[in-house]
Amino acid sequence: MTTEQLVKEIQKKKSFLCIGLDVDLNKIPQQLLEEEDPIFAFNKAIIDATHHLCVAYKPNTAFYEAYGLKGWKSLEKTIQYLNEYYPEIFTIADAKRGDIGNTSTMYAKAFFEDLAFDSVTVAPYMGKDSVEPFLAFKDKHTIMLALTSNAGAFDFQTLSVNNTELYKQVLETSKTWNHSENLMYVVGATKAEYLADIRNIIPDSFLLVPGVGAQGGNLQDVCKYGMNDTVGLLINSSRGIIYASNNADFAEVAAQKAKELQLEMEAELNAYFK
């Protein structure tokens, strides 16, 4: 999917919501455990109920790998279902991969070719040759960690380097890489005030913003500092939507929660693009 297609979809749906499919068998409605593939059954119900309210889904690979082969099968079925029935949806493999060059190429093949995701998240610590193999794929997007939403973000990401902070240096350096036009960045909503500085460095890039809702981030602040003329934001919510109810009505309640966020986003879009 091209960035232009993503932006068009955002303007059409008046939503830049990404729904995180972080499926924990201990948290889903227990009647689903009788299904042959409870994880896929859960995802399918959530997707069918919410696809018109969001523009992206983001399965975090950890939640699938934890269930071994069965989990990987559920991930495969989920992405295949999305690509078959909702090809207009932007898909994100939240995998946070990164390795030396030839190994990163294997990861890129895994997520872009074998599973056919539109994008994958990567970690920056190993530098240029660990990320460029992902960037080489046409119309695929590589979403690199910049400033994350967890407490540990302050351990290293905000350390002072070269009269700036590490995460800003990561942003600056990444702009020089081959096919950097295929980069997006993870910036946590819990640190919305940092977004103004971030936008000075990467005015045009899309940002994937986790941490709204369960982790305490504020949608209005993120939009105030982060929105640009092509919207430039994908705001993720996982637990706040998919676990809003664990009764038989879970998909319906998830859709209500997604609708609430979509309406907030619509207001922000109307204000910005008036």
Added chain:
Amino acid sequence: MTTEQLVKEIQKKKSFLCIGLDVDLNKIPQQLLEEEDPIFAFNKAIIDATHHLCVAYKPNTAFYEAYGLKGWKSLEKTIQYLNEYYPEIFTIADAKRGDIGNTSTMYAKAFFEDLAFDSVTVAPYMGKDSVEPFLAFKDKHTIMLALTSNAGAFDFQTLSVNNTELYKQVLETSKTWNHSENLMYVVGATKAEYLADIRNIIPDSFLLVPGVGAQGGNLQDVCKYGMNDTVGLLINSSRGIIYASNNADFAEVAAQKAKELQLEMEAELNAYFK
């Protein structure tokens, strides 16, 4: 496996060799492609031929994920084979994972419980709460990236922070984390001269050292600066061993290459522990 058991095995075999099982179907002997599971067939042959010469095997997960469900199945069969037939071997899932707390817990379960590896590699960028969930597992080991063997290591890892370099700060900070006794570190052999400084910060920790052989690192230099009183080193070789031949004799030639390295290691051990 405890560190003591690993050290005992090293002294018994006179080897601290780790063999990287980075299996690329384009590089293995083509007659194996007729097998039902060519990746596992290759691994099994390599393991059976080399297990007495090494103390650890390290499958890199990228090479398995690239083949989707089939690849994950091959990984599962490989670790099950190792745990069943060679339980004295230290197993490393080279996965370079790391995510926010509850997600890292899922990765830890995937590799420590579901697949039953002894250890997993992790990336430090997201800080304390992204690594501590791995450290909480008893007699399991978390091998964190410090200074990697690729060119991109100089993009961020060696930047100046707090009057030191980022990778040294990563080492220092990680010592303060809960259950830091379960940490080991990745330090590339291509930067052996850095090992003296690293040993000042973490004198007792085990180091997993990639980059000997194909990537140009030197075994003697690594031992000179990196060996400690419990050996403290696992030196990895992947391509230099497993792809030494791609004919029918591949396992035999791999064993010859492993034997060469084991003999070099025996000489280093004899010199240090004389």
